[in-house]
Amino acid sequence: MTVVAGGAAAARPRLIRAINEQVLLDHIRRSGPLSRTELANLSGLSKPTVSAALGSIERAGLVHATGQRTGSPGPAAILYEVRPEAGFVLGLDVGREFLRGAVTDLAGTVRSRLSVHTKAGDAMARVQELADLARTLLAEAGISSAQLIQTVIGSPGVYDPGLDTLTLTGRIGWDSPAVLAALRQEFGATLMIENDVDAAALAERVHGHGRGVESFAFVSVGTGIGMGLVLDGKLRHGSHGVAGEIGYLPFAEGSGSDARDARKRGSFDASASAAAVVRAGRRAGLRGASTAEKVFAAAARGDSVAAAVVAEEALLVAKAVCTVITVVDPDLIVLGGGIGQAPGFLEAVVDQLRRLAPVLPEVEVSVLGVDTVVAGCLAAGLDQAWQHLAGHRMTS
Template identity: 85%
Template structure:
């Protein structure tokens, strides 16, 4: 026998209305502008039910009529879409040299974008710069910061709940202090979400890049630091302790650019294959003007045989790491990102080594998203979170 709790019968119609509104809102977000008839066909709901739900969503300010569809049999049909100004998302990328940020509306249109070189000497100064960057972006967008429905910060490191702090933060001095996380929360409020920067770039790759319509791929970033974002079965994977993708800690200490102090701090593979390691290897080999990894790659492209040997060694190290990923998770696609990962000719060099090393060969591509990939991923994650929050409010308003 089924026992119905008191009030359950009265609550059931309201619950059904809320579910219908959430379903319609999701379809409008993904497929709008869209008509009532099209929504009825997509959802299987009756036209009167669709009309009632749309009226409720209009009252809450989440959707509006954006025009009419003409030129088809029958009367002109009103078209519905989400109200872009129902909320705004802030995406921030905190790096050692640059801070980048952007604000988008709920339709995903970027309203303002800015990149500044950081002058901060410590974590608190860097947080102040992030706050200043946010204020500038809000002014350019023409909104108040209170209108931000979600803030997502792309940062090196992973969250450790035992310490209530970020750990494995690489080269950002003081960023792993509990005081840093507390100050970030104080500055950006309850809407703050922190995502690993490489994971954020992987999200951007899934939404805007080669990862679209690919269920499993690895985004491998090689540059100032080394990391990986792993998407399996269409979902970003963080692992039990948040360290899925921290391939900088693979125990590779090979190559003339390896630094044992870096290996202890940031992992063996990072010490052997990051941009700093490439510079160290080039200098030891006698490459002239090897002040940055970019200059080493440029020298190799000009025909400098010594620089080319350094680049070849780097490609072998990265191929070994990618081969390890292939044998563990067997992704359909591997995307190379970061300053080194996207360097001209590097994709071909890594692929050549992989053909020799790997038991199977996935598609391997270089990312085309550039330096704004972390911000783009933060915005995408923030939009999803914003819509989850707004959809959760459906039925509690109006």
């Protein structure tokens, strides 16, 4: 027993040093460049403690001196910032038509970015295309796979960490356990899989309307339907990873292809996705209703049939958003996706919410573009990478 107690006592100073280092890393990462005095003020640590911890993480190659702050009384203060080359993160977005990706350093600077049209005929071919894209991105960034600290793939579907399964991938068709095994074989131990809409919500929190907002819902309506939910500043996945799968809200399934789609991807998805808008336009006799974009364009030109289809779509989306409001009461709703970002759609949804919802939070349209999922994957990867580095400091 004495040996155990002694070992614990000996380990305590090392743990405290590692915690101090993590605190400084977090401040430098989020607010740098910073001086020793500024770090002491932000962290509440003494200046000698800051100097010791800063020297340790500088020797480890995680931060470096980047210049001096002048203009105030006394000697110029040396500033410290993250050393970008200490590691890299790879973010990949898997879509039905496009594969997108980017590589960033630990300072958050994108070193390479690429989008390619997928020609894959099956799931395994798509895995290979994704691996090829990753190799191209690494080559353009001038780094090797060994320098990657984290790889994040944004994909439709739900990853359940308890069961280690990827399901509900819809049109991508990645539900087979063999796909997950193939992805791990290609990308190794650094792989993390994030739902694509959840990744978009992370991007919104870092780069969009969600900055500084503690609770918001990112609702994506387009080819598919989903939601990313941020509560108390954290993305919420739920116990089984299905938090935000609002495509399965039990709206009317209809008949024929609507019912078949509902069984595959959920009732709300079947009722309000882009394919559903096209079907509604055709049923209403709208000519040229080959895409949802054309239906919305016809409504914008004053076509009364198309306008009725768009109005019904706005009502469906408002009902889903109203459900979210009554369950979690977020500060903000952000609409994304091809339909969610369509001109005039925000106003139509808000008009319905005024009638349906008990309260009306702020509602905005996302201003982020086609690289939103990649940006979210990079944000998630950077957080994970810094956690890995901090954990390594605690155990080394």
